[in-house]
Amino acid sequence: MENTTSLPVREPGPETEPYVIEMRNITKEFPGIIANDNITLQLRRGEIHALLGENGAGKSTLMSVLFGLYQPEKGEIYKDGKKVQINNPNDANALGIGMVHQHFKLVDVFSVLDNIILGVEPNTLGFLRKKDARKRVLELSENYGLNVDPDALVEDITVGMQQRTEILKMLYRNNEILIFDEPTAVLTPQEITELMHIMKGLAAEGKSILFISHKLNEIMEVADRCTVLRKGKYIGTVNIDDVTKEDLSAMMVGRNVKFAVDKEDAKPGAVMLDVEHLSIKSRIHKKNAVNDVSLQVRSGEIVCIAGIDGNGQSEFVAALTGLEKAEPGSKISLDGEDVTKKSIRYKNTHGMSHIPEDRHKHGLVLDYTLQENIVLQRYFEKDFQKAGFIRFDKVREYADLLIEKFDVRSGQGALTPARSMSGGNQQKAIIARELDREHKLLVAVQPTRGLDVGAIEFIHEQIVASRDEGSAVLLISLELDEVMNLSDRILVMYEGEIVGEFDPKTTTVEELGLYMAGAKSQEREKGGNDNA
């Protein structure tokens, strides 16, 4: 922290045109808390300006102020040098401010096209002119390489495609100030590269981009300048060319963070998970979403399934954990016992822990309190119920224990409604619940999705600790950094099949990328001996 605030800040020269957006000395208070404390953000035309900070640093609040969702107590907003008053999102839209939210704002049962034109539907006398809109959307999606199917329903498409829909939504509205709220959280390396390319292209065309992120690599790659917030305070604005990744990280966290995961070599033991010939029908197309996959995970090792989003990983996990049915002929054994046809409850109580991909959809009952969520799979156990009545005192005790052990932070402790917790702490609560349950196998799906550096570090440590205690870990991740850092063995899944097995020590990200994109396959090369 010592030298970070004194890093050089480029002031706009007298010849520079006025900032396209300038937020001056914004202070936003909530009862008892100052979420934004005298924060200044200056966005130049045609620049990519990163807004860096951990979860809860005040980025979202600041953006909500810019979007008119909150009114700041102090501070002013200028657009092109003129003071503006933004009272609601409509004002922001009128000023050309568009945003891709971290949690997408899409209508599930509408098509991609319908979502894009929603609110600005081209019409003649009230009749939709979808043809024009469609043409424009296709043009935009081609120009920017945002591959979407305009007629697919949003509920049927992958998270990645949903995000591209969101980006198209902004482009379709001709917004000139584009806010990306952690846009890469769900993308593959290739997609991220592509997105970076798109962002640079947009900036070159004169659009101004606010890029909210805590991924330092991406900021280093794409951003021109970076404003760092920590705990609601303004830490500084720096030119990316003048700083290193470590500088930024120190500014953001206030201490030095290690990027690599400390772990010893794996000591694989007995086979804990044995999957044989697992196939699952696809809901979207006629082919199998997962086709004849066989793999083993031993105790004491972390096996990672890498792959681009939508290549069958979600379906694979759903079948593994029992959320979906596998095709006949599939066999899943847990610690030597055939559990293919067993219920989710049976698997839960016989050693399978599952950190789900979507913490809001599966992981939590958002309207339950933290403590009720902590016992989501255990409420019926002897410790927590007596004659059918939940022993809330024991639940409370247990929840407090886990909160302490896993450092889950929330406003009202065990009684906080899960809905009002931050994403990082929601995830921590799930991790706490899953890791504290007795387990022989941990299935962790994107356990660090959308989390900040500090939380990622913590979760990685916990997963490694679980491995070292003898648990088998099956990790499904889209983040190659995570894959390379955490796993002891890497499997690449492409179009529902395992196309390669790698040792993270000897392979490279580039090689994995080739397999993930389907350009290479070990099965093709070696005649299928890796899949047997």
Place this chain on the structure above:
Amino acid sequence: MRKTSSGTSKVPFLRKPAIQSIIASLICILGGLLVGFIVLLLMAVFSKDIPISEAFRGILIVLSGPAAAGNARDVLFTCGNMLFTATPLIMTGLSVALAFKTGLFNIGAPGQYLMGAMGSLLVALSIPQGSIPSWLVWILAFLTGTLLGVLWGSIPGFFKAKFNVNEVIVCILTNWIAANVVSWVFYANQEKFVNIAETKTNFIRKTVSNGVSTATLGLDKLFAGSYLDVSIFLACIIAILLYVMLNKTTFGYELRACGYNRNAAKYAGMNEKRNILLSMAIAGGLAGCGAALWCLNGQQDFKWNTYQSLPNVGFNGIPAALLASNNPIGVIFSAIFLRYIDTGGSYLPGETSFNEYVSQLIIAVIIYFAGFSKFIKDYLKKKQMKKETAATIAGDYVKIPDKPIMSPEENITEESPPQTPVPEEPGEVAETTEVPDGPNAPDGGKDGDDQ
């Protein structure tokens, strides 16, 4: 949970979920009364025969409920009947509320009610008097009515669980099937059940003619001339049991989890299909039980010729549940309140120049406004949530010692939470009648249709 009550002292009174529920309901009632008053006023203004002052008198009569009856004796009598007619309404209200808690809309209460009425009447009138003790007949009839309700509720539950068919559609179908089944059964057995002696051709004999009636424990003397019997207490006990079941037991925990987030319930290993079926079955049982309590009073005429209409008490369970934010205890009060207004309204034609249709109109308006209670509560909650979420996010860092961001006098620590909703509080229970659809849960909205 006992521990937590200490924490609630810190919660501003108006922020407590229970209080918010009650406020929301009161706003609805006031809104309904206000609109009702405006209707009366408009009628007075546009009618030559009605002076403006009649509007004030009219709304006062509606507000005074049974007290509009006049002398103490009549008031007691009216009170007794108000409570008696509230009994089946409490039961159908509970039926709808329970289903809402599990994320289901039980619009089938009228059908379940009809089946319950048929079941209890058939048994109560079929077993010849004297063959077995009449209290045993009462119990058998009560159980039969409840069981037929269970059966009728299970049908939409089964289709929802097994085939993901929208329960509303199946409920509407089962309602009319029930109406016709009941008409047919009694039509086919007219000589046995229909009250020919009193030449009321469309009505079933009173069960008291077969010696079956609910114990009154002197309530009929206290509220002289009224029909009141112990069934009102039974309904209250059932409401309390339901409340305990929902909030204190593992089964209730499962049901609510299914209602809030079906996907998470499935993920956690709960049998969400079984829970849907059970929830609808119990909901049906509650409605059937309400019918049994009404019919077995002994003095009631049941109109068997129902194939063209469904009993209002079934539909009125919906506003009763909504007005109570689906809290079983709250349903007791909301049902009695609805009957209270209805009772007052029934005096309008006699006491004022307004006709009886106006009283029905006012009641309809109030019931209509009851539907807004969730809306108003959501609004109150949203306002609070906005503050809370931001506060909690910022609160993530309260444990980091180096740079406190709170102003010193308003220091928030883990020990003194800013807001502590206690789940046990009556209002909290009733929070959501739908799958979660809050700002943070983009996926929540679609989790009802995962097939």
